[in-house]
Amino acid sequence: MQSLRRHRGFSFIAMIVLATVVIVVGLSMHMLAKAKGDARLAMQSQADAGYRAVIGYATQYRRLPTDTEFQQLTGDLRDAYGNPLVYVYDARLVAASPDICAYPTALLSVADCAADANCATPATTADVPFVVLAAGETRDGSANTVSQSASAVGALPAASGLRRYQLGTSVGALATPTTNPFAYDDHLAFKDLRQVQNEVQCTGKGLRVVNVELPRFKCSEAYVGTVFGTSGVTFPGNTYEWQVTTGPAWLTASADGNNARSGAWARGASLVLGGTPDNTTAGTVTVLLRDSEGSAQTRQFPLRPVTGSSCSPPPPPSSPGGIILVPDIPTGSGTGTTPDGTQVSTQGSGVITAGPIGGGVLGIGGDNAISGAERLQFIFPQDVHYLGLRVRDFRSNSSDHISIAFYNAAGGAVGQYNWLACSPANASKQLGSITPGAGITFRSIVIQGVGLTQFYFQGLRYCDASNAVCLVDPSASEPSC
Template structure:
């Protein structure tokens, strides 16, 4: 009878031990799940930060930001997929790249963008991950150029960079050729009654230049707002103050004032 009781106690302790071990394993698994998710979350944040730096570095070297393109690497390095080392987040989902299209032509010559993020205007680009639910809830949710306001999804991991910060990190403050400017230092002298022609040149900014304007053009001369050429036959001698202004595709404007001497 005693032997049977001992066996019962032994079986009881065995069952209790199994239950304890099972509980410990369950608790361990419960801890591993959130820990693994946090590790992927942190890894994704690092991937986005690295992608942002890759875009900045490429922009600094090329004077513009990369395009989205067809997301298929080729021989011409100008797309997001070719610039960044990792196109997917830690959840194995592709990153979303949203950008201002004007900046794909010129960076340092731009003073504003058509892209904003929340209350922040003049955003250059955003890089987004859908994070744990693997669905991008930000609007828009697909990669490409976008004009308008980007509304962030609460569950997404996102990095947004302003135009000011991008220009600063790309070294635009040390550039002179990137900014829109008129090149002519002076106008050639003219003679009354003699045919005259002078072309105004500009560089930098966002091509093409959309508007040329001039004020103070003397009698007998005209200014072509497309070709930026002053031409004609001046009729009166004297010194005339002429102001030339040019506007690029991004809406950036610059002007210079000249004195035209007609003898």
């Protein structure tokens, strides 16, 4: 009985000891968890403190600090595990000129990968000028203690991407995120370039873009808009430097005649926008303004069409298939217009007359042939991709030919085609799908004979890009020369 009591007493004491151990371990784990939580909060605070130190420096000097200057700024500041803060930055932004306010973009980006080690669909912040990073407790055994977030640190001269994960995500080095993973505990402090420029007060002693908005545009009508700057410290002649970095393809920009869309600064008193809109798509125009001290301002303007404005495609030809036959052409010298709106005219000594071959075939000149200074011009009602030509009694000697010159809507030459004569004579011949070159459009042609003894025009057809087989009579079995 006494032995039993002793056994029961030992069990009771053991239970008390065990319970005490559990309580101590529980309290220790709670304290450890609290310590880790406090460490995480402290690390983010320390990264934020490093960020604020860089902002303070940039506000004073209008540039980012170098590595050495960053260490001087942050002094003995360490993360919760005794590690110095890590500084990653766009190497261009440490230069004194142009200062940080003049840059429209930055080289870094940060992908927020949440808990996905592969970072398949991140939310990315672009144009990040610098990142301050507290690397945390974990290490991957290499010299790069922040390889989960950055593949390189310090000054980065080219575009580079960093990653941020949800704390605790099992992830390896940035280049191989699923190899040898460990718990992510880096803390990053960063903002995009626009926010940083606002924080460093990129006001340029009052430098600003005056305009609130740009004029609206009408399709196919010449556009003119002028952007003005004010205050700051101007260049000689009360001028500024300008750039336009985004805008529709048709938009031109110049400052005192200097191109402001070339990727370089253009100097002038104001920025002149122009061009002829070829569509009604609204867009955004980004204007950069800089003064002689390197202070800069950026303004984005929405560019919208006039309400109700539209771009109508060129009207289709009224003549079926864009075919012009002999009866459509007015005779005589000078000009005339065919039913579809094509202008036909003679050049040189030519006169359009009724030809002797049946069917009212037309020639040009007294002998009804095109030769020498006699030329026949066609100006079409729309831009054309292909041409088909049909002639009769095409006679010549050896290499003599018909010459077809092509011109665009502005009258500029875009190509030439020579059609050699061939036998048999006294027969109709047609040639189709004539073009000055792949993808080249033309608005007018001039036909001229070179050494021809006889040539009678019977008709032509003009076609758009959807009809590459362009023949006056697709069903005809005439020799094509």
